[in-house]
Amino acid sequence: MKYALLSSSDLKAIDTLKEHYGGAEKISDTLRERRRLETRKRVLEEKGFGGTIADAEKLVERFAKIEVFEEKLSPTYRDSFGIATAQVSGFQGAAVTHHAMQQMAKSANSDEPCWVPSEFISVVALTENYVYSGDLMATLTMAENIMGASKFCSTNLIGIPMPASRFADLEKLTGKTFETRDLGDGMAQIILKNMGTAFGNLGGVEVANDNHLVYLDGITRAALETGNDFFLNPSWSSIIAACYYGRDIPNLQFKVSMLLSTQNLMQFRMLLNIMSEYLRDDGTTPIYEVNIGNGVSPENFIRCAEELDQSGIRGVSLAAHLRINPDLGMADFDWTDNAFTVLESGTNLTYKYESDGTARDLDTMEAYFMPEEDRAEVADKIGDVIYYKSLRASKDGREMMRRGIRTRFGDASYRGDAPADPTHAQAELAGES
Numbered sequence: 196m197k198y199a200l201l202s203s204s205d206l207k208a209i210d211t212l213k214e215h216y217g218g219a220e221k222i223s224d225t226l227r228e229r230r231r232l233e234t235r236k237r238v239l240e241e242k243g244f245g246g247t248i249a250d251a252e253k254l255v256e257r258f259a260k261i262e263v264f265e266e267k268l269s270p271t272y273r274d275s276f277g278i279a280t281a282q283v284s285g286f287q288g289a290a291v292t293h294h295a296m297q298q299m300a301k302s303a304n305s306d307e308p309c310w311v312p313s314e315f316i317s318v319v320a321l322t323e324n325y326v327y328s329g330d331l332m333a334t335l336t337m338a339e340n341i342m343g344a345s346k347f348c349s350t351n352l353i354g355i356p357m358p359a360s361r362f363a364d365l366e367k368l369t370g371k372t373f374e375t376r377d378l379g380d381g382m383a384q385i386i387l388k389n390m391g392t393a394f395g396n397l398g399g400v401e402v403a404n405d406n407h408l409v410y411l412d413g414i415t416r417a418a419l420e421t422g423n424d425f426f427l428n429p430s431w432s433s434i435i436a437a438c439y440y441g442r443d444i445p446n447l448q449f450k451v452s453m454l455l456s457t458q459n460l461m462q463f464r465m466l467l468n469i470m471s472e473y474l475r476d477d478g479t480t481p482i483y484e485v486n487i488g489n490g491v492s493p494e495n496f497i498r499c500a501e502e503l504d505q506s507g508i509r510g511v512s513l514a515a516h517l518r519i520n521p522d523l524g525m526a527d528f529d530w531t532d533n534a535f536t537v538l539e540s541g542t543n544l545t546y547k548y549e550s551d552g553t554a555r556d557l558d559t560m561e562a563y564f565m566p567e568e569d570r571a572e573v574a575d576k577i578g579d580v581i582y583y584k585s586l587r588a589s590k591d592g593r594e595m596m597r598r599g600i601r602t603r604f605g606d607a608s609y610r611g612d613a614p615a616d617p618t619h620a621q622a623e624l625a626g627e628s
Contacts (some may be wrong), residue, residue, distance in 0.1 A: 222418065223444050265596070275541055280314065281602065282346075285584060290571060298578065332421040335422060343608075349425070349427070351417070434482070460495060466485065492533070493534075500513055538600050
């Protein structure tokens with residue numbers, strides 16, 4: 196017997212939540228409008244980020260260009276090899292991102308210039324202040340509109356403190372109940388029981404009962420406010436809910452973290468089954484990217500890619516960590532040689548850095564879950580951390596190019612158009628770059 200992943204009650208609650216925000220078409224249209232550079236600049240000027248954005252536009256003019264390296268090297272790219280896409284994690288808000296841009300600009304005339312990663316990941320909690328103060332939108336503007344990142348992934352953690360009234364409204368809207376604790380001052384928080392941390396299970400993996408609705412509500416509010424269209428999924432249940440929720444919102448996408456335990460082919464096939472249950476009409480899925488677990492061999496990574504291709508599910512990219520910080524896994528972890536095995540087999544790979552491989556101050560998970568006021572005080576140090584991650588991605592990217600592997604970085608690192616996305620035809624951000 197095959198059991199439906201979502202019950203009729205689940206479907207009704209998710210549909211009701213979506214309609215509460217105007218329905219799929221309105222969400223999609225609002226997302227598109229909030230991603231325009233003109234829209235974002237107008238909003239950010241009102242919120243006090245105008246100076247930061249203006250400076251970012253000047254900084255990016257000084258960035259190093261990949262064509263300079265190619266002109267010196269004259270690489271011979273091999274069509275039989277896969278395409279490598281650079282991804283860096285840790286873009287923890289506007290101040291951090293702006294400082295990293297300053298460091299990137301300084302590197303432009305050095306022997307080892309830093310290029311813009313193609314994809315950015317952030318694990319900043321989507322708090323009321325981060326979403327509505329302009330901090331998140333300013334970060335997105337610098338990343339997507341100015342530096343030309345193809346993707347910026349934010350993370351919604353269900354343990355984030357929220358106005359108690361929002362939980363009450365969700366309960367009334369969906370007919371579900373949420374177990375919360377009163378934090379005072381009109382704020383409340385989902386009770387997380389498995390690890391006792393502020394966000395529970397490394398930032399929200401514990402999605403008990405109907406808490407996936409809290410996840411969906413959070414990403415929808417962030418999307419409508421800022422134009423953020425790509426989110427990390429913290430649990431199996433929220434992946435299922437997101438696949439159904441996003442099936443008719445073509446510009447809303449999700450990334451599956453390696454922390455979810457896509458560590459082997461059996462778990463990967465479970466994920467394929469989930470995606471296939473709620474495919475869009477064009478054969479794509481709301482899941483844009485799957486980060487394969489750190490323990491997977493290059494041979495099994497290639498098998499995942501082969502089985503993804505055989506599934507017929509279109510437009511999903513597969514990612515792997517090349518370096519990780521010690522509190523995320525094994526010390527001295529280095530998957531670089533494995534990445535070359537994958538790419539030289541003809542398999543596309545998004546190569547990701549949680550670390551540059553050096554034990555730097557604040558190159559830890561602590562920086563991901565730091566309170567906003569504390570993060571503001573060390574924004575330059577965290578900015579240095581992501582600069583060095585991006586530099587490591589650039590150095591490895593140059594070695595890939597020397598060996599005939601095409602690489603993809605952010606648009607600002609090219610004189611002309613960046614290479615096409617190997618899995619998705621990127622939606623053009625009209626007037627955004």
